[in-house]
Amino acid sequence: MNLILQGLALGVLTGGLYALLASGLSLYFGVMRVVMVAHPAFLFLAAYLTYTVHTAFGVDPFLALPVTVPVFFALGVAVQRLLVARLAPDNLAMMSVLLTFGIALTIEGLLGTFYTGSYRSISMEYATRSLTVGGVSLPYDRIIAFAVAALTLGVLFAVLVKSRFGRALRATIQHPEAARLVGIPTGRVAGYGFGVGLATAAVGGTVLALITPFFPASHWVWIGKLMAIIVVGGLGSVVGAALAAVLLGVVEGLVLVTVDATWATMMFYVFLFLTLLARPQGFFGGRLAHRF
């Protein structure tokens, strides 16, 4: 019983991390139907930059965020304006897979060149301890990850719902032509949307760096997991992705403690299949990306 509670607790915490890592992906898809295979590569790029800031200045990895978040926002705008916006619109989803696959390989290659293929890791004193509540251990690094994820997603949600930019972005997502008709510069808004997506990657990368050691090819294992999450959540729906992330985190945790790790990993794909069979628009989103 205790083991199941433990699995549940770990699942919720890990789910929060997944929500943070996947949030950018659903933004890209929502904004422009872009399938961003390079998102995990950017996560690890952020992890490496965090590592550099941490080792060069000896500061807490989270202090890298004021540097990496703006840099990634600018990078996102640049990638969208200079590359993605030039893809042929009639085959965008397919072409964006190819383009971003290329970007992922480029990032991996550059990381290999600058940081070599050896493993890097950031290990903080607090990352190996845990809080015990009623026989259930809650690791501090997971609690931090969950809190950072909740904060980031909260800010993201507030921006999308409350701000003028958020409204413009949502209009662009829901109906680009209509948005253009009412005077929204959809091209520029899409660029900023992409920037916001990559900015979440900067935060996600810092959290990842705290939790796991990494090397240039680490991003591959995340692509499938994160894609499964946004499909189950409903493509383009940030809230849907967050709920799906927590759901899948919990399912993974519970299956891991009751069955085994192979089945737990497979759960992502089982849910992906079930979603595509039963509800292709996703379980939490409405019709493609019409809701947040």
Added chain:
Amino acid sequence: MARVHQVLAIISLCALGLTACAKTDEPGAAQSPGQQQGAVRVGISLPLTGDFSEPGKGIQEGYQVWADRVNAKGGLLGRKVELLFRDDASDPNRVSSDYESLITQDKVDLVFGPFSSRLVIPAAKVAESYDMVFVEPAGAAAEVFEQGFTRLFYAAPAIADDHYNYLADYLVKLPADQRPKTAAYASLDDPFAQGTAYGLRDRLAAAGIETVVDEVYPPETTDFAPIAAKIAAANPDLVVGGTQFEDAVGLVRALQELKVQPKLAAFSTGPTLPEFPEAVTGAAEHIVSPVGWSATADLPGNQEMVARYKEMFGGEPNEDAANGYTVGQIIEAAVAAVRCADPSKACQDKLTQHIRQATFQTVVGPLSFDDQGRPEQAHMIQQYVNGKIEIVLPEQAETADLVYPKRAW
């Protein structure tokens, strides 16, 4: 259109045929065995890019250090050694075509193996089909030796299943009141990693140490906390990880977080890498691992290799470099014994027969092989003691005593 294609196909076939003929007409190719002059050319394909690029480079450096030493003292049978490297990008298809062309086009005299079981098997198939002796530095999985290869030899002390033998002997011999009673195993779904953990599990289970957790996780696993939760629930005396690097670190951290305090913790590869202690901050103390080679061991040629490596590449060699070097040492001794180094079947047969029955003094210790090419020795056991890696088993190689039970992490 179809006609054009047909014509093109015929032309290219003819062109291929012509090049093939041209190749056989090259001077020197038809020379009879044993009379070849010039360098001894060694063909090698390695994963210099892709998944295995780090260990691939290590092996390449080991080969280069060996060739450099051999050439400095006059070469093999008075002929210089020349290494021909190909990059197979960690791709099992590329590795086959690399060896195919090294043997048929470049007409190398000898071949050395690539890195890792996944590439060794396809490479060895090619070498077998051309009757070339195939000594390889990294292919320890059980499957490698079940393919019916007759010319393959693995140049390291032990196959995966035997890595922990010294540790198993030690634990089984402990007095009953100190002996661990329960053990938890978590292993990566990989033939090599599983082999190491299961080798120990089977030995300990036979001696009555109960297996309380036996988990296998796929390579995509990123979250080790739930696995650690299972281990925590069983509260074992012994934790054994059939791990590589990321999962070893992930497991150690998760076990710490879930307050699992075993009397002994053993992880396969991972703790042997220099990045490990930093990645687990302080938790490395008293973790044990099997290790095939040690820079400080007093074995024939070891100090010379370490010094030469430092001179050529700077820094310390790693186990991969040592394994590459070991391949060279075995071939060097075999060539000296049978007095030939050419690709003819007669010479390759003699080399194979010699390697099968002889014992070789190498930088990883004395090596001998069984009929399938498995080495017949065991790995040493290392442990972090006061922050330093010490060899704790077997007794004749130890630099410190094994600390058991371990300190809490």
